[in-house]
Amino acid sequence: MTAAPVRESAVILPLELRQVARRFGRRWALRGVNLQVQPGEVVAVTGANGSGKSTLLRVASTAVTITAGNGSVFGHDLRRRPASVRPLVGLLGHAPGLYDDLTVAENLEFAARMLALGSPGGAISRALELCGLSAHAGERVRTLSSGWQRRVSLARLWMQTPKLLLLDEPYNSFDDEGVAIVNRLIEEARKRGGAALLVTHSLAQAAAIMDRRVTLRHGVIEEGLLPQLHDAPASHDGARSAARRVAGAQATLELS
Amino acid sequence: MTWRAEAGRVGAIAWKDLTAERRTKANFNAVAFLGMLVLLLFGFALGPDTATVRGVAPGIFWLAVLFSGVLAFNRSYQLELEGGALESLLLYPGERWTIFAGKLLANLAFLLLVEVVIVPVAVVLYQLAVPEQWPRLLLVLFLGTVGFATLGTFYAAMASRSRAREVLLPLLLFPMLVPLLIAAAEASAALLEGDPMGNAGTWIRLLLAFDVVFLASAILAFEHVIEV
Numbered sequence: 245m246t247a248a249p250v251r252e253s254a255v256i257l258p259l260e261l262r263q264v265a266r267r268f269g270r271r272w273a274l275r276g277v278n279l280q281v282q283p284g285e286v287v288a289v290t291g292a293n294g295s296g297k298s299t300l301l302r303v304a305s306t307a308v309t310i311t312a313g314n315g316s317v318f319g320h321d322l323r324r325r326p327a328s329v330r331p332l333v334g335l336l337g338h339a340p341g342l343y344d345d346l347t348v349a350e351n352l353e354f355a356a357r358m359l360a361l362g363s364p365g366g367a368i369s370r371a372l373e374l375c376g377l378s379a380h381a382g383e384r385v386r387t388l389s390s391g392w393q394r395r396v397s398l399a400r401l402w403m404q405t406p407k408l409l410l411l412d413e414p415y416n417s418f419d420d421e422g423v424a425i426v427n428r429l430i431e432e433a434r435k436r437g438g439a440a441l442l443v444t445h446s447l448a449q450a451a452a453i454m455d456r457r458v459t460l461r462h463g464v465i466e467e468g469l470l471p472q473l474h475d476a477p478a479s480h481d482g483a484r485s486a487a488r489r490v491a492g493a494q495a496t497l498e499l500s
Numbered sequence: 501m502t503w504r505a506e507a508g509r510v511g512a513i514a515w516k517d518l519t520a521e522r523r524t525k526a527n528f529n530a531v532a533f534l535g536m537l538v539l540l541l542f543g544f545a546l547g548p549d550t551a552t553v554r555g556v557a558p559g560i561f562w563l564a565v566l567f568s569g570v571l572a573f574n575r576s577y578q579l580e581l582e583g584g585a586l587e588s589l590l591l592y593p594g595e596r597w598t599i600f601a602g603k604l605l606a607n608l609a610f611l612l613l614v615e616v617v618i619v620p621v622a623v624v625l626y627q628l629a630v631p632e633q634w635p636r637l638l639l640v641l642f643l644g645t646v647g648f649a650t651l652g653t654f655y656a657a658m659a660s661r662s663r664a665r666e667v668l669l670p671l672l673l674f675p676m677l678v679p680l681l682i683a684a685a686e687a688s689a690a691l692l693e694g695d696p697m698g699n700a701g702t703w704i705r706l707l708l709a710f711d712v713v714f715l716a717s718a719i720l721a722f723e724h725v726i727e728v
Contacts, residue, residue, distance in 0.1 A: 358592040
């Protein structure tokens with residue numbers, strides 16, 4: 245007796261983006277991105293500076309709204325139900341997102357209260373310990389180095405236990421111990437049936453943990469570019485022309 | 501449970517803002533000093549005629565609160581922008597109005613503390629007598645401050661994304677405060693004179709109406725203002 249095949253539509257994807265575009269003023273940061281992240285998958289996003297990598301993470305986290313296209317996180321619509329998406333995602337951005345005049349413990353206490361955690365004291369102690377911050381709990385964030393500040397941001401993510409991790413250059417400013425903490429955080433999310441999308445230039449550090457890599461170029465994902473050309477919405481002239489330029493460049497490379 | 505969580509978030513934001521302010525005290529000192537300075541400068545400009553000074557004292561007091569309070573509102577969001585904390589704040593679960601409510605609570609507490617410092621200065625400087633109806637005067641002070649803090653917190657959020665926020669905030673805020681300023685100054689003046697015409701109640705009701713309308717509108721519109 246064979247098991248009934250699972251239809252692809254039955255799988256609730258941690259992240260699905262469909263023709264997502266985002267414009268800042270007159271500049272298109274994303275020009276029609278299609279991306280699916282499967283449960284348990286760790287996807288590294290690479291690309292040159294200004295290619296839209298950070299915007300991609302911010303869009304997926306609901307930190308910025310989508311200009312065109314749509315997407316979902318664990319089935320929750322990014323445009324229509326951002327409030328349902330937020331408890332599921334954890335974003336580690338470029339900036340630590342901390343309050344300089346509060347201590348490390350106070351920053352985590354604030355996060356615990358915002359997350360409405362049942363037993364904040366235990367969660368804070370555990371996060372401090374996991375990130376090697378116990379000795380710095382009483383110090384003001386202003387006095388810490390950038391590496392330690394990033395660890396406080398990581399500790400906040402530990403407390404949140406998000407199902408979808410969105411990490412922007414997660415290995416920056418970290419020593420080997422910090423890198424191990426990042427990778428452990430990703431593994432924990434994976435074990436919970438979650439996934440991770442990480443923007444990184446340090447593929448060597450991510451190699452142990454990532455499943456695949458996608459590359460952004462001028463706001464579009466290079467893989468799978470050609471089939472999307474005809475599906476691009478009429479309003480995305482910029483996206484289409486950028487896609488044609490990339491396609492042209494690919495064709496030229498093949499000819500040469 | 502949800503309302504309890506939302507109330508917890510409001511409290512957390514207010515606690516965080518006030519704790520940061522308590523650590524540095526930079527903002528409180530600047531705002532209180534500017535308030536006292538405005539009172540002093542108007543005193544010099546109006547001259548030594550006690551009757552004239554007493555007559556315009558309520559209006560000058562509220563102007564001092566307005567001018568100095570603008571600094572507090574700017575600082576309130578500066579705190580979020582410094583370490584990129586605004587984005588983290590917006591990504592916490594829960595309703596966005598809780599951010600507004602938390603900041604409003606912190607700004608209100610801050611302004612009331614500033615008033616504790618500048619009210620005695622105004623009383624001494626303008627030789628004001630404490631009226632019999634002082635509880636009603638305190639009510640006017642509270643309602644006027646609530647309205648001011650509500651609009652200030654809302655427009656500071658709107659201006660926070662702009663590079664010219666320090667200039668933009670008073671330009672947006674002050675025109676909207678005109679009805680509140682008139683009602684607060686008229687109610688204060690009537691009560692300081694013993695309310696001989698019995699019109700203080702009308703101004704107080706007007707203040708209350710402004711507060712309710714401003715508060716409801718700000719809570720409803722905040723999500724759209726703070727969205728990127």
